[in-house]
Amino acid sequence: MNMLEALGMNFALLVIIMIVLWLISIRIRDVSFIDAFWAYGMAIMASASFVQTDNPGTLAYTIWALTALWGIRLGTHLFLRWRKEGVDPRYKKIMGRAMEKQGMSFARAALLKAWAMQIPLLFIVCLPAQLGILLAGADGLSLVSIIGTVIALVGIGFETIGDMQLKAFKANPASKGKVLDSGLWKYTRHPNYFGDFCAWWGIWLVAAPMGWPVWLAAIGPLFLSFTLMKWSGAPLLEKSLKQNRPDYADYIERTSGFFPMPPRNAANK
Template sequence: MTSVGIVLATNFFGLILVIGVLWLIALSIRDVSFIDAFWAFGMVLLAWGTAIQVGNEGLRAQLLLGLTTLWGLRLATHLFIRWRRSGEDPRYEKIIAGIMKKRHWGWETTALVSVFLTQAPLLFVTSLPAQIGIFASAASPASQIGVIGWIGVAAALTGIAFESIGDWQLDRFRGDPGNQGKILDTGLWRYTRHPNYFGDALTWWGIWLVAADAALWVAAASVIGPLFLSFTLTKWSGKALLERGMKHTRPGYDAYVARTSGFIPWPPKKHGS
């Protein structure tokens, strides 16, 4: 059987080729914002790339493929539609402009290095539970899924539903002109300021549990994926970056922050508590 190192190396090489094509597309339209949609779709490609190399026999491999595909296609479609509707993301515009000024690079080099070649390894690492889990399943397709694995399935499905509902509620809110400049604090957004980010993290911790249930080495080799995703969503490019901008553009956002959980859903605090 092909070793896990060869499978992962093949996946990474294929990912870099796709990233290169996407960079060429970005050059033609002078916009890199669609990379967000590929972040999700790229993980689907890596999961299926693993299955093509080693097979998808066994319930565990099929669950990992199914959960990753369901999550990735849903999120990629949502983000692609948002990009087509809203145009270039101001965050990327600001990032690229800042790096061009600091490094004295052209737009092409800045986009390649700071966006595409940065995203590729991070995407690859985040999806390790699916890649390594499918590999391990091919090695022992008859292995049974234990309690931990089924908890993972439930967590992943809950995360997908949570993220989907949060995105739908936000789209409806933004689609109402009367909500211009207002804060969404109803529905899931009443219990967490970032239900979409929480759902994202819960999904990948669930996928990790499904994979980890196969063997201890799988758990150890792939836990970097959900750990990194949780870090980036809460401390780096997700929640932290978004909230810095919201505090300056949304009156009353500080009060919303004071009463509403920053990540894990929780009943809002009462005034004065």
């Protein structure tokens, strides 16, 4: 099977899974678990690519393992959070607007405002992993791939620690209404998003020795970076936090918005 056929099989699999999940979301009237599938879906696309690869070598195994580790860890974290907290207010607002102002049924809103738009975005963001695995064959790791592996592992570790610190903070009743500004959150307001950034640029770098198809697939981590820093990631979250936490404005003044840096003090403002 050639590369385009393999990618086509991956895309068809993604569409089928999305349809099934859409039907589930209609039944439970909640699309919030889509965030968990965003991560799981990346692992599934990498795995689908891997099983279509003849005689995979160390490079293919490494790309698959990094993507699976990132996807399963984050997907499980988000799924368990959804099971505990229920409907995500962001999606409740999106669905409510579509149903009330645009006259959509829940099923149509869920399809058009959530599941359908996620299919091409997930597929594109995951292209470096898919192409890297499909093109790697029996190749081993180059120096560039080793550097990428280190960056990806740092990102996965950074994100995991950040999520653990936030979970512990939320579990403490004394934290209600306060801002987490210790641990990794002392150096960046979004350690989890920075971890995603490193993980996917690292995976792209691991696969980069496979040539121009992977180089063009940089559109995946580029889009993810834009999403995290400028679109639905940090900006949307911070808009809500500034409204609900009085101390958040001061936290913004002293803490880096994305890339980890030493906190600013009053003298440095």
